[in-house]
Amino acid sequence: MQRNYAKKKKPKIFITFLLLILIYSCSFNIFNWINNSPQEIITSNRTLGFDHIYVLHLDYRKDRREIMDKQISYFNLDVEYFEAVSKDDKILNKFTNANSKMTAGQRACYVSHYLIYQSIIEKGFNNALILEDDVDFETNITDIMADIYQNLPEPWDTLHIGHCYEMIGQPVGSSSFPNKLYQSVKPQCTHAYAVSNSGAHKLLKLIDPIKPIIPVDYKISLIIRSKKIISYSIHPQPIIQWKEGNPSDVELTSNYPFSLTNSTMNLLGLIDNNLSYNNSRKRIQRILDLTSHFQRHFRKQVLS
Ligand SMILES: *[C@@H]1O[C@H](CO)[C@@H](O)[C@H](O)[C@H]1NC(C)=O
Ligand SMILES: *[C@@H]1O[C@H](CO)[C@@H](O)[C@H](O)[C@H]1NC(C)=O
Numbered sequence: 001m002q003r004n005y006a007k008k009k010k011p012k013i014f015i016t017f018l019l020l021i022l023i024y025s026c027s028f029n030i031f032n033w034i035n036n037s038p039q040e041i042i043t044s045n046r047t048l049g050f051d052h053i054y055v056l057h058l059d060y061r062k063d064r065r066e067i068m069d070k071q072i073s074y075f076n077l078d079v080e081y082f083e084a085v086s087k088d089d090k091i092l093n094k095f096t097n098a099n100s101k102m103t104a105g106q107r108a109c110y111v112s113h114y115l116i117y118q119s120i121i122e123k124g125f126n127n128a129l130i131l132e133d134d135v136d137f138e139t140n141i142t143d144i145m146a147d148i149y150q151n152l153p154e155p156w157d158t159l160h161i162g163h164c165y166e167m168i169g170q171p172v173g174s175s176s177f178p179n180k181l182y183q184s185v186k187p188q189c190t191h192a193y194a195v196s197n198s199g200a201h202k203l204l205k206l207i208d209p210i211k212p213i214i215p216v217d218y219k220i221s222l223i224i225r226s227k228k229i230i231s232y233s234i235h236p237q238p239i240i241q242w243k244e245g246n247p248s249d250v251e252l253t254s255n256y257p258f259s260l261t262n263s264t265m266n267l268l269g270l271i272d273n274n275l276s277y278n279n280s281r282k283r284i285q286r287i288l289d290l291t292s293h294f295q296r297h298f299r300k301q302v303l304s
């Protein structure tokens with residue numbers, strides 16, 4: 001009985017499926033048609049001039065979401081929170097090799113960015129801004145991006161609005177404002193960068209999701225150094241990362257100050273001085289740990 005029932009049901013499901021595909025592809029064409037209308041030329045301020053904004057976000061980080069939401073509503077931005085792959089996600093082992101030397105967090109980050117490039121292509125965006133959920137903006141980020149867009153040459157693959165360990169490359173354009181455009185040299189950190197459609201295609205080919213051996217931002221910086229993609233960076237960076245951990249030790253090594261002229265988080269009263277005090281303590285501890293680690297390592301080498 002059940003079998004028969006299932007057999008009868010199948011063609012119906014199949015037809016529904018076909019219909020859905022048809023409707024989907026039609027609406028897609030209509031969207032494309034709208035996108036190609038003259039409106040396209042006007043840069044949308046709700047997405048800082050890009051086709052789309054993704055905010056990579058881990059659902060359980062409600063604290064970061066709260067801070068991000070306040071800034072987003074201050075700028076009246078239109079963003080998509082993109083569920084980041086977490087360290088414990090099963091998809092991780094499907095994509096990456098658990099034996100790799102990278103931490104689960106680094107592998108999760110790698111796969112998250114990979115999935116966003118896929119999404120850019122699937123949804124047919126010309127470009128998209130990718131933000132991590134712990135960023136702080138210059139209060140006039142809209143003006144800054146409008147000016148950068150005036151100077152940004154076509155075609156481009158990636159645009160590094162926020163970065164770390166970056167150096168100053170060849171100047172590009174002729175901006176009279178402080179935040180200027182340069183050819184990228186070796187930007188790392190992925191808290192605020194844009195990827196064009198062509199960039200997404202290239203990166204999907206160039207980064208290996210199955211056996212990543214180095215963190216995704218380092219991989220991208222190597223790709224840029226080898227001139228396989230066309231990349232630009234903004235100095236000084238108008239979007240910075242405030243989180244505890246990774247980029248913190250950057251302050252000491254970066255050529256450029258890792259701070260904003262007018263911080264939006266500061267303007268909105270979102271900076272807890274005690275918290276940043278704790279973070280700076282963590283930061284110093286981390287550097288001390290690293291230093292002693294290297295000292296031990298070198299001592300071993302010298303002695304052996
Ligand atoms: C976007 O913002 C910039 C800077 O504030 C402004 O010059 C431009 O006219 C705005 N564009 C649109 C489409 O609103
Ligand atoms: C943004 O604000 C800073 C600080 O007030 C200012 O120096 C800069 O000229 C502004 N940038 C633009 C593009 O308006």
Ligand SMILES: *[C@@H]1O[C@H](CO)[C@@H](O)[C@H](O)[C@H]1NC(C)=O
Pocket residue numbers: 139140261262
């Ligand atoms: C930045 O802050 C300075 C000093 O508080 C203020 O004079 C200036 O207008 C601010 N600029 C922007 C773009 O908000």
Ligand SMILES: *[C@@H]1O[C@H](CO)[C@@H](O)[C@H](O)[C@H]1NC(C)=O
Pocket residue numbers: 272274
């Ligand atoms: C920050 O620290 C100071 C001194 O330790 C304390 O008086 C103050 O209440 C703290 N503020 C918050 C928001 O925790």
Ligand SMILES: *[C@@H]1O[C@H](CO)[C@@H](O)[C@H](O)[C@H]1NC(C)=O
Pocket residue numbers: 272274275278
């Ligand atoms: C800062 O660190 C102290 C001691 O570790 C802790 O008691 C306090 O709650 C922390 N403050 C914040 C804002 O995280």
